[in-house]
Amino acid sequence: MKQILEAILSDELDAVAGLEVPESYRGVVVRKEDVDMFAGRTTREKDPRESLHVQDVAMPELGPGEALVAVMASAVNYNTVWTSIFEPLSTFGFLERYGRLSPLTKRHDLPYHVVGSDLAGVVLRTGPGVNLWKPGDEVVAHCLSVELESYEGHDDTMLDPEQRIWGFETNFGGLAEVALVKSNQLMPKPSHLTWEEAASPGLVNSTAYRQLVSKNGAAMKLGDTVLIWGASGGLGSYATQMVLASGATPVCVVSSPDKAEIVRSMGADLVIDRNAEDYRFWKDEHEQDPREWRRFGAKIRELTGGKDPDIVFEHPGRETFGASVFVARKGGTIVTCASTSGFLHQFDNRYLWMNLKRIIGSHFANYREAYLANDLIASGKIHPTLSKVYPLEQTGQAAFDVHRNLHQGKVGVLCLAPAEGLGVRDTEKRDRHIDAINRFRSR
Numbered sequence: 001m002k003q004i005l006e007a008i009l010s011d012e013l014d015a016v017a018g019l020e021v022p023e024s025y026r027g028v029v030v031r032k033e034d035v036d037m038f039a040g041r042t043t044r045e046k047d048p049r050e051s052l053h054v055q056d057v058a059m060p061e062l063g064p065g066e067a068l069v070a071v072m073a074s075a076v077n078y079n080t081v082w083t084s085i086f087e088p089l090s091t092f093g094f095l096e097r098y099g100r101l102s103p104l105t106k107r108h109d110l111p112y113h114v115v116g117s118d119l120a121g122v123v124l125r126t127g128p129g130v131n132l133w134k135p136g137d138e139v140v141a142h143c144l145s146v147e148l149e150s151y152e153g154h155d156d157t158m159l160d161p162e163q164r165i166w167g168f169e170t171n172f173g174g175l176a177e178v179a180l181v182k183s184n185q186l187m188p189k190p191s192h193l194t195w196e197e198a199a200s201p202g203l204v205n206s207t208a209y210r211q212l213v214s215k216n217g218a219a220m221k222l223g224d225t226v227l228i229w230g231a232s233g234g235l236g237s238y239a240t241q242m243v244l245a246s247g248a249t250p251v252c253v254v255s256s257p258d259k260a261e262i263v264r265s266m267g268a269d270l271v272i273d274r275n276a277e278d279y280r281f282w283k284d285e286h287e288q289d290p291r292e293w294r295r296f297g298a299k300i301r302e303l304t305g306g307k308d309p310d311i312v313f314e315h316p317g318r319e320t321f322g323a324s325v326f327v328a329r330k331g332g333t334i335v336t337c338a339s340t341s342g343f344l345h346q347f348d349n350r351y352l353w354m355n356l357k358r359i360i361g362s363h364f365a366n367y368r369e370a371y372l373a374n375d376l377i378a379s380g381k382i383h384p385t386l387s388k389v390y391p392l393e394q395t396g397q398a399a400f401d402v403h404r405n406l407h408q409g410k411v412g413v414l415c416l417a418p419a420e421g422l423g424v425r426d427t428e429k430r431d432r433h434i435d436a437i438n439r440f441r442s443r
Contacts, residue, residue: 001025001177004070005416008122013136021068021124024056027114027176028395028413030083035090048084048399054392057114060172060180063104067133067183068124069141071415072195072423074174075118075386076395077203077234078340081403083115083168084396088343091115094169101147101162108171116175117143117167120189120199120423121416130183138189138423141181142370143203145170156216157366165364174199175395177416187371190378191425195417197384197437200410201238201377206365208238209373211313211335213246216369217362218311218335222247227300227309227327229316231268232259234402235338237385237409237440239313240266245381251300251309255405262408265439270303272296281323288346293326300327311335318342330355337362380433385409387440389420409440 001022007015030051038046062068083091091113099109123137133139145166146157153160167173172180189198211217212226220226226243230236231252243250244267251270252263260271279296283289300309308329314321317339324334325347336359339345352359365373376382389412390398401407414420424430430437 016122017135021059024058025177026054027057029053029055029112029114032092032111035086038085046085048403049396051084052396052399060107062125062127064128065130065183066127067181069119069121069179069181070124071119071121071174071176071179072417073120073199074116074413074415075200076398076402076411077117079117079168080115081399084399095171098170110171114172114176115167116173117165118199118202119174119179120195126183133183133186139186140189140198140202141185142206143167144364145182158363175413184367187374192429194421195423196389196412196420197386200384200386200412204235205238206370206373207337208235208242210365210369211337211362212239212242214369217360218333220246220248220311224248224310225304225307226311226313227251228313229253229320232262232408234410235315240268241382251303272299288322293323296323297327316341318344321345322347326351328357333358333360335360335362380429383436385440386412389414
C-alpha cells in the first residue's frame with residue numbers, strides 16, 4: 001500500500017497499473033462474533049466505538065465487471081451506524097444471502113464485514129469486461145450494487161430483485177484502504193474537490209436527487225414549497241441545496257440555533273427550530289398528539305404566508321411521519337426514506353385518503369440519477385457539506401457522532417490520504433466556490 005500511496009501522492013498515476021496489489025489491507029469492520037454484544041441496551045446506548053474495528057483483511061478476488069479502488073477518503077452514513085449497532089438486523093444476514101447467489105458472490109460471506117458506502121480514490125485494477133475505466137483513474141463511487149440479470153431492473157435499476165447497497169448489503173466497502181466495487185458504480189471525481197470533500201456527497205446527494213428531483217420521487221418543480229426535516233444534516237443539507245437551486249422554497253426543520261444558522265447561510269429563509277418550539281408529536285410511546293401536528297402546521301403557514309407544503313422530505317420516520325402526513329397540502333406528496341427514528345410509521349389515514357395525498361417510497365438512486373447528482377457536484381451547482389474529518393482509526397467516533405446527531409452535514413474519514421486538502425486538480429473552479437465548499441467546516 002505504501003508504494004501505491006506514494007505513486008498517487010507524487011501524481012504518477014500511470015504507474016499504478018504496474019504496482020503489485022497487496023495481499024491484505026486495513027479496513028473498518030464489524031465482526032460476526034459480536035452481533036449480540038449490545039443485548040439489553042437501548043438503541044441510544046449502543047456505541048459504534050465498541051463494535052467498529054480497524055483490522056487487516058484479505059484482498060478480495062477481482063471478478064468480471066469489477067474494480068479495485070485505492071480509497072483515499074470515505075464518509076459515514078446512517079447505514080454504517082445501523083451496521084455498527086446491529087439494527088434493525090445484523091448485516092451478516094445480507095452477506096449470507098448474497099453469498100448464496102453465485103460462486104463469485106460467496107466472497108462476501110465472511111465472519112467480518114468491511115463497511116462504508118462512499119469513497120473517493122484511484123482505480124487499482126479492473127476485471128474482465130471493464131472498458132470505461134483503467135488503473136490510475138481518479139473516481140468516486142455510488143453505492144448501488146445490482147446484478148441486472150432480471151428484466152425488472154432494466155427500466156429502473158432500483159427495481160432489480162438483486163439490488164443491494166454496497167458496503168451495507170455487500171462486503172468490501174469504502175471505509176478501508178481498498179474497496180471492491182462494480183465498475184458501473186464508478187463516476188469521475190469532481191476535479192475541484194479534495195479527496196475527503198469528493199467522498200462525502202455520494203450516498204446522500206444521490207438519495208436526495210431521486211427523492212426530490214427525479215420522476216421516480218417527488219418530481220419537484222419551480223415554485224413548490226418543500227418541508228425538509230433535518231435540513232442541516234447529511235441528507236437534508238443536500239435536499240436544501242437542491243430545493244434552492246430549483247427555484248422552489250424550502251421550509252427547513254432543524255434542532256438547534258447553530259443548525260438554523262447553517263441553513264440560513266445556504267440561502268434558506270424559512271426555518272423552524274423544532275427544539276425551541278418544543279414540538280412533542282407523541283404523548284407517550286403508543287399515542288401521537290394531533291394538537292401538536294396542528295401547531296406545527298400553523299407554524300409552517302405562518303412562515304409561508306398560508307401555504308402548506310407541496311412536498312414533505314421525510315427521513316426521520318416514526319417520530320415525525322404522522323405530522324408529515326398531516327401538514328402536506330391537499331394533493332401533496334410525502335416522499336420517504338431511511339426512517340432513522342424508527343421504521344414502524346403511524347399516521348391518521350383520513351388526512352391522506354380524504355385529502356388525496358400521496359406517499360412515495362424512495363431508496364437511494366439508479367445509475368442515471370446517481371450520475372446526474374454527481375454532475376451537479378462536479379459543475380459546482382451543489383456543494384459538499386463536509387463538517388469534520390476523522391482518520392480511519394477513529395471511524396468509531398465518527399459513527400458515534402452521527403448516531404447521536406452531534407454532527408452537521410457529513411462526517412468524513414481519511415483512508416489512505418495522509419492529510420486533508422489533497423487531490424485538487426482545478427484550483428480556479430475551487431476558488432470560485434470556496435466559501436460554499438467550506439460552509440460547514442467552521443461549524
